Amino acid sequence: MVRVRLEGIKMSWEDFQLDIPHLEAKAGEFLTLLGPSGCGKTTTLRIIVGFERPDKGAVYFGEKLMNHVPPYERNIGIVFQDYALFPHMNVFDNIAFGLKVRKIPRNEIEKRVIWALELVGLKGFEKRYPEQLSGGQQQRVALARALVIEPQVLLLDEPLSNLDAKIRERLRGEIKRIQRELGITTIYVTHDQEEAMAISDRIAVMNIGKVEQIGTPLELYYNPNTEFVAQFLGLSNILELRAVEGKVCLGELCFNVGRDGKVKIFFRPESVYIEEGKTGEIVSYELLPGRIRFRIDIEGTIIIAERFLSEIPFSIKNLPKRVGVRVKQFSIIG
Numbered sequence: 001m002v003r004v005r006l007e008g009i010k011m012s013w014e015d016f017q018l019d020i021p022h023l024e025a026k027a028g029e030f031l032t033l034l035g036p037s038g039c040g041k042t043t044t045l046r047i048i049v050g051f052e053r054p055d056k057g058a059v060y061f062g063e064k065l066m067n068h069v070p071p072y073e074r075n076i077g078i079v080f081q082d083y084a085l086f087p088h089m090n091v092f093d094n095i096a097f098g099l100k101v102r103k104i105p106r107n108e109i110e111k112r113v114i115w116a117l118e119l120v121g122l123k124g125f126e127k128r129y130p131e132q133l134s135g136g137q138q139q140r141v142a143l144a145r146a147l148v149i150e151p152q153v154l155l156l157d158e159p160l161s162n163l164d165a166k167i168r169e170r171l172r173g174e175i176k177r178i179q180r181e182l183g184i185t186t187i188y189v190t191h192d193q194e195e196a197m198a199i200s201d202r203i204a205v206m207n208i209g210k211v212e213q214i215g216t217p218l219e220l221y222y223n224p225n226t227e228f229v230a231q232f233l234g235l236s237n238i239l240e241l242r243a244v245e246g247k248v249c250l251g252e253l254c255f256n257v258g259r260d261g262k263v264k265i266f267f268r269p270e271s272v273y274i275e276e277g278k279t280g281e282i283v284s285y286e287l288l289p290g291r292i293r294f295r296i297d298i299e300g301t302i303i304i305a306e307r308f309l310s311e312i313p314f315s316i317k318n319l320p321k322r323v324g325v326r327v328k329q330f331s332i333i334g
């Protein structure tokens with residue numbers, strides 16, 4: 001297990017600057033780089049691999065400076081979005097490739113390939129060719145190939161993007177299980193917030209070449225530092241209000257903020273509770289599987305509330321025009 005650390009990284013092209021003063025994946029940690037297309041996730045991975053040389057800054061594995069270590073000597077397992085298997089080689093040879101290059105003895109190769117195949121649930125598939133495998137199976141082979149060299153770091157760049165939703169969910173669970181089992185330091189790139197929340201120990205949210213916030217999925221979800229992080233991780237309510245004597249109110253809906261002046265109150269739709277009362281007017285609602293999402297107008301501001309159907313004190317067929325609104329968990333942005 002090794003800690004991966006980036007210090008003072010700067011890299012720029014004509015229309016893009018990557019600027020990461022400090023970022024680290026702790027030893028054995030599953031760290032995800034999450035952000036929209038073009039924010040610099042892949043570039044960051046490429047710097048860690050050594051495919052890209054930053055204009056400034058350093059990459060460390062543990063205490064070892066890696067800047068001048070070539071990619072093939074960094075002992076990294078990589079899985080890409082497009083599997084990148086060798087089409088003319090069967091599954092065994094695809095997985096064995098990295099070991100052959102390293103001149104590992106034949107019987108040792110066989111042992112390790114079988115171990116890797118079992119790890120990814122593909123024992124018995126040794127003789128198949130990539131074209132005889134589903135996308136999900138091909139990605140399992142790619143994962144086995146990355147792990148068979150016993151890398152000190154595992155990097156995955158959008159590995160599930162080409163797969164359909166059901167397989168994506170299953171495979172992400174397996175990636176997590178394998179990562180835990182091996183305790184390997186893992187850096188995962190995705191633009192899918194649900195995937196990031198499900199799989200990561202910590203998430204670094206990136207935006208336009210910078211890390212906006214890093215934290216556990218729950219820290220980021222309920223205590224975002226910026227509006228961007230709030231919105232990127234899911235539906236958000238953000239109210240800009242003026243606090244007087246430590247309190248801000250939107251109509252009857254009040255928050256104790258312990259300071260005065262302008263504040264940005266943030267809360268998730270599921271932190272909003274609906275009860276009998278007159279706080280706001282239901283403008284519209286939407287049925288989701290097992291849940292209901294309301295848009296409620298309070299003094300001209302729309303609040304989104306989401307509850308399980310069993311939690312609201314009235315029947316859907318007989319919704320009142322006005323309801324009481326309470327917010328159980330909120331934070332202040334900025």
Ligand SMILES: Nc1ncnc2c1ncn2[C@@H]1O[C@H](COP(=O)(O)OP(=O)(O)OP(=O)(O)O)[C@@H](O)[C@H]1O
Nearest residue numbers: 013015016035036037038039040041042043044191
């Ligand atoms: N070799 C290069 N030359 C010039 N610009 C580049 C190069 N590589 C990347 N970029 C630019 O750097 C920016 C970040 O790209 P990067 O691939 O790291 O983003 P990303 O967050 O991984 O996006 P995506 O999710 O779309 O892959 C983009 O604006 C891209 O056009």
